[in-house]
Amino acid sequence: MKLEDAEQKLHELQVKLKSDGAARQATVQNKIQGSRKAAYDVQRAERALTKMTLEAPLAGVISLVSIWRPPVFAPFKAGDRAWPGAPIAELPDVSALRISARVEEAERGRLAEHQMVTVYMDAIADREFSGKIQRISTIATPDFSGGWPFPRNFDLTLALEQTDPRLKPGMTAQLTVLVDKVPNALTIPAQASFQKSGQTVAYVWTGSKFQERVIEVGRRSGDRILVVKGLHPDDQVALADPIAKE
Numbered sequence: 523m524k525l526e527d528a529e530q531k532l533h534e535l536q537v538k539l540k541s542d543g544a545a546r547q548a549t550v551q552n553k554i555q556g557s558r559k560a561a562y563d564v565q566r567a568e569r570a571l572t573k574m575t576l577e578a579p580l581a582g583v584i585s586l587v588s589i590w591r592p593p594v595f596a597p598f599k600a601g602d603r604a605w606p607g608a609p610i611a612e613l614p615d616v617s618a619l620r621i622s623a624r625v626e627e628a629e630r631g632r633l634a635e636h637q638m639v640t641v642y643m644d645a646i647a648d649r650e651f652s653g654k655i656q657r658i659s660t661i662a663t664p665d666f667s668g669g670w671p672f673p674r675n676f677d678l679t680l681a682l683e684q685t686d687p688r689l690k691p692g693m694t695a696q697l698t699v700l701v702d703k704v705p706n707a708l709t710i711p712a713q714a715s716f717q718k719s720g721q722t723v724a725y726v727w728t729g730s731k732f733q734e735r736v737i738e739v740g741r742r743s744g745d746r747i748l749v750v751k752g753l754h755p756d757d758q759v760a761l762a763d764p765i766a767k768e
Contacts, residue, residue, distance in 0.1 A: 567734065578613050585612045585691035614691045619682045621653065623697055624665055624675040628742065631660060632701045639680050640698040646688050653682045655699070657767075709746045714759040725752060725760040732764040 537592035575620065578584075586597035587609040598610050621641065625633060633655060640649040662674040663745065680697070715722050721737050737752030753759070 621680040623678040641745045642696040644694045656681045708749045727758040
């Protein structure tokens with residue numbers, strides 16, 4: 523009986539030893555799997571960190587892109603949450619500059635691709651640039667910077683033919699497109715013409731008061747109008763309705 527008891531205890535100890543060995547082996551395997559997962563997480567984090575650093579292909583000035591984030595257009599700042607594909611910054615190539623502009627529907631039909639354009643940069647007053655119309659959109663879109671109601675204008679892209687180290691992204695410019703030449707033309711500001719009783723009139727200074735005079739408008743171009751009849755070159759016209767002020 524003592525022998526049987528001893529054999530029974532030996533069997534129990536062998537089973538327990540085998541069970542403890544299996545548990546220890548499972549623990550080791552679990553630790554190994556955790557170590558592999560941690561190493562994979564480290565590698566993934568390192569790859570993500572390398573992708574967060576972008577090397578510029580050329581030297582230049584970084585321009586932050588303003589995007590619509592209600593209620594205003596503004597660039598990203600530190601701490602903002604970006605989304606995949608969100609534009610953050612641009613690095614313009616100053617050797618191939620482009621100018622974006624908007625053209626009114628009334629002027630769209632008078633413009634064409636490859637048409638010459640004279641450019642006056644507001645920040646570079648001592649130099650005149652030239653360029654060509656590169657692209658004109660086929661569909662008019664709302665211009666949200668034009669006030670309410672939003673006007674529908676066409677997008678215009680121009681390519682400059684000269685470079686200048688003073689050119690920077692975001693500069694503003696005045697564009698002049700020569701579409702036709704009218705000899706001995708007389709033009710006045712568009713705000714100097716008024717609609718009265720179905721006619722276009724201007725107010726001419728006679729020396730003591732403004733006199734209403736009917737004029738005939740030939741063409742309109744931006745903020746200027748071509749007067750065919752009704753005015754003389756030495757006439758002084760009012761930029762606001764003097765009768766309305768009275």
